[in-house]
């Protein structure tokens with residue numbers, strides 16, 4: 001599919017992340033106005049609340065867009081999502097008869113503040129890139145035990161915290177926690193010393209499912225409203241001490257950042273690609289009826305405080321995943337677990353086969369053994385206070401690009417914790 005031309009000139013340039021082919025959903029505000037729904041087009045945001053007030057959109061319900069979340073639109077289901085996309089495509093097309101009515105309700109993106117695009121009802125994080133799982137398993141348990149025996153059969157996940165999922169641009173406070181130095185008998189409590197990122201894609205679930213009702217893979221795929229970039233900030237030293245036997249807890253609970261635009265599954269449709277060949281046969285309930293990954297280029301940049309430019313530290317692609325979001329969602333519901341509108345599923349860290357295609361500092365520096373050199377001349381093993389980490393993502397089409405915007409966060413010092421007397 002080629003670029004679909006719009007009367008919004010900035011949406012027709014080959015490097016804009018937001019051509020008419022994209023139409024991602026976000027929440028924005030401008031000086032003195034309340035956050036409300038908007039759709040990105042070129043370097044503008046279409047004010048969806050104003051569009052609704054003007055009587056130019058009707059997808060089967062009223063008062064959908066004058067709120068700071070897209071959950072009510074998601075709740076209407078896939079037919080309404082398709083109607084929304086059709087109508088926006090008409091309104092913004094090169095030959096649209098409604099241009100004059102829309103021009104005053106396009107807001108310059110440079111003047112807008114972006115917020116969380118939806119209410120995250122629950123957050124689940126997976127562990128579904130084989131390269132990542134192999135790298136981490138090798139460091140934590142040795143090469144012979146790298147992949148746990150269940151890994152090739154089951155999309156491994158854990159229930160995370162929705163309460164600390166934040167929008168790109170939110171500062172990240174270095175967590176405190178229990179750390180157990182290898183040469184110490186007992187743990188200490190204090191600021192994390194091995195703070196890391198995890199480059200992930202988040203799937204936003206747009207339809208709920210009933211408790212006790214499993215989903216087929218096709219049903220699960222159709223329930224996904226769209227995707228965001230997701231940074232699952234991780235405290236490696238806290239994780240290494242706490243993770244056995246129930247998995248990560250405080251090491252992942254302090255913050256998860258997402259990009260501000262939900263790129264819809266419909267916009268990503270031309271970029272579908274299959275999961276890799278199965279290393280061992282999988283159970284039928286996880287078998288995909290078609291390609292359910294997407295070809296999305298991803299990268300990470302790091303910028304120390306005061307630096308003028310950021311250094312790209314990793315480049316990879318979402319097609320490296322072993323398990324797709326549809327498989328993860330179907331597996332999540334397979335026990336009878338109810339899924340909610342606004343459920344967020346983290347893909348798991350996306351690592352490729354090469355040294356510079358690893359989606360975490362843990363892997364890029366091999367546990368801190370091989371420091372990274374930044375363009376500023378500084379080196380890093382893990383994140384230092386003042387560093388800004390940014391995820392980037394886009395799918396490249398024929399003369400256009402489906403961009404995600406960025407997912408960024410700057411790390412601030414840990415809060416000082418009241419000293420607790422230790423009488424032991």
Ligand code: CA
Pocket residue numbers: 125126198200232346348349
């Ligand atoms: Ca993760």
